[in-house]
Amino acid sequence: MKKVGLALLGLGTVGGGTYRIIKNNHDMIAKSEGVDLQVLCVLEKNEARAKELGVDLSIVGTDIDKVINNPEISIVAEFFGGIEPARTFLIKSLLAGKSVVTANKELIAKHWHELEEAAKKGKAGLYFEASCVGGVPIIRTLTESMQANNILSIKGIINGTTNYILTKMAESGQSYESALKEAQDLGYAEADPSADVDGYDASYKISILSSLAFRTKVPLEKVYREGISKVTAEDIAYGKEFGLTLKLLGIAKMTDGKIDVRVHPVFIPDLHPLASVRGSFNAVHLVGDAVGDIMLYGRGAGDLPTGSAIVSDIVFAATKKKHKYSPFVNSGKHLTDQGFIKDFKSEYYIRMTVNDKSGMLAKITSAFGKQNISITTVTQKAGTDIVPLVFITHETYESSIKKALAGIVKSDGVVSIDNVIRVERD
């Protein structure tokens, strides 16, 4: 049986989960995969954590050189998160010929090329299934199952916190603030929720996933990003009337060789497979020119689900004779600006408040018409003096919507433009 020596950098949630899987499922993995996984070194300042997990304290320390200089360690799994010291430690490990397995989406999104170069130099492997959508095997699917496909689009609910909040708002009519508070109380959201609710976390993931899908580097800076804090229960309720469900999606599309990549709240049809993904679950929907539509669904976070992806990568790395690199990443050949769509097309949901007087609707639709925006649905609810007016447009350019709304907001009788949310039906 092949002995595989491991170092774990960090024993937080995912590091702890990984340790427990390796301990509890060791014999099953040995029997079915032919690898005897042995944790030989753990970097963790908090000894209490190590004790709680039953880690032999003699292998716990803080010195990366203990890892680098141990020839019996062939795989380093990193759980620090953030850029430093993870970046420095992993580059050192790769250059020393140790394969790296990481859940660190920020590091991969921002420093993939450096790590990939170090991996090639060290003839080591770089694996990061756990960095995107926890235990869901989306990265393995992209690299090992979609080889026959030109991927046309990838769309995902890739942040569990925001999906939990939006599901709560939809199912109980709660406000954003109250649903966020509940998510915080349950530990689904951080005290400072910005990384989740403002879409940063999702933007790291869609940058990584779209790079693999389109086989070209999609830099983080190219990801348009908008969070969910402006979404109201009212918007979600209007969407329901139109057969639409609101989700925060990471979206990347390839159209005529140009990429359109973004994270923002979006209305999708109730019958779209992503619409039924509830609570803290995640899912990624792909369209390939051969495979058609596929979707992968599961837990995007958590100690054991993410640990499952980490251990899968460890086994994959340990049993591969040859590592697979992503040449587009470390070639430094980023797409030039022409490779990205600047003014993308979408349908739009627009909610505004207007004075309840005759001729308002005609005035506003005519302003849309001037920008060649046609309207599919309009709803006006009864009110006193001021009334809400909700439009859904046909597909149009972002720039046209902006121009039209800039004019409309200044019109006599228009009180406010309350929300503008994209609608995607494909």
Added chain:
Amino acid sequence: MKKVGLALLGLGTVGGGTYRIIKNNHDMIAKSEGVDLQVLCVLEKNEARAKELGVDLSIVGTDIDKVINNPEISIVAEFFGGIEPARTFLIKSLLAGKSVVTANKELIAKHWHELEEAAKKGKAGLYFEASCVGGVPIIRTLTESMQANNILSIKGIINGTTNYILTKMAESGQSYESALKEAQDLGYAEADPSADVDGYDASYKISILSSLAFRTKVPLEKVYREGISKVTAEDIAYGKEFGLTLKLLGIAKMTDGKIDVRVHPVFIPDLHPLASVRGSFNAVHLVGDAVGDIMLYGRGAGDLPTGSAIVSDIVFAATKKKHKYSPFVNSGKHLTDQGFIKDFKSEYYIRMTVNDKSGMLAKITSAFGKQNISITTVTQKAGTDIVPLVFITHETYESSIKKALAGIVKSDGVVSIDNVIRVERD
């Protein structure tokens, strides 16, 4: 660039789709995977098909020896379906050291051990992603992404024809016969629909998938099988009232080291992720002890989706230095009878017709009670003289239900037991 010589056995729907993918996406695959895929031989009696696809007729024939004796052919992809001549041709190919890629679920379900043995002898690979759920990478997920998990259950909508029929019945209230007729007119069902509607196709697939999930051979004979022909629109409508959706599922569960494996119609909660899988789409839901719940969704059939899985396997086989075998398959070590659950537990939906007279409900519930079956829900609709009575039970043994119903059907006032359908909530 590594040249990879291929033989295609058959140019039917999936063979043709595979040929088109290899032709159309050849350069993309070469660039990103480093393999130059070349079709060097095609076995197909129908020359017209070959012509239509633009295959060079000089490579088209019917003689397997032309494949076996060509040292430039390293991978054989089979699309004949059925047992012979596929079995003989593939064993010959494997023994000659050529890796085999196949979509043939019946062959894998019935002769996996022979093929696996031949593969080992020939130091060749055996790949069959396309045999289960078309383009959905469920086999790669089980073998390359779930290594860290004890799989606790696998449940799937793994037959598109029956899912199309059940979706039609649910959404338009059509009868089974009329929905089947529509599926036949659209080409989703065969003139003789038995392989699909009686659950044979699904039983091949659940035998393969559960073997991989539980890392032990689950022989086809152990799969309990029941089709959808007894399902009525009335049953589906009653289910709706209880928040339940009817699906034909392949189900395999591991409980206390014993396997429970079956194909039958089953009511699942409307909010279960499998419930929203509509029309001819397929999906497989897994529970692992680390990963928790995951689901993969997509097209289970069709030329390009299944071709996508075939080409993925071809690339996987071409780039592996070392093939992965399933030792449980060719060891001949089938589980003994004790390894399987004979009397499985489930909740039950029971619809019967009774005379509308007082005391009937008490008599029937008391008969259930004698078998320790407790009832969660009962519905009685108004009628004249005879009325429908619908029960949902708590979890109970199959054998208890049979005993109870054998008594009830003979009771005075009971006209008929109209349907008995399992209910699974997990």
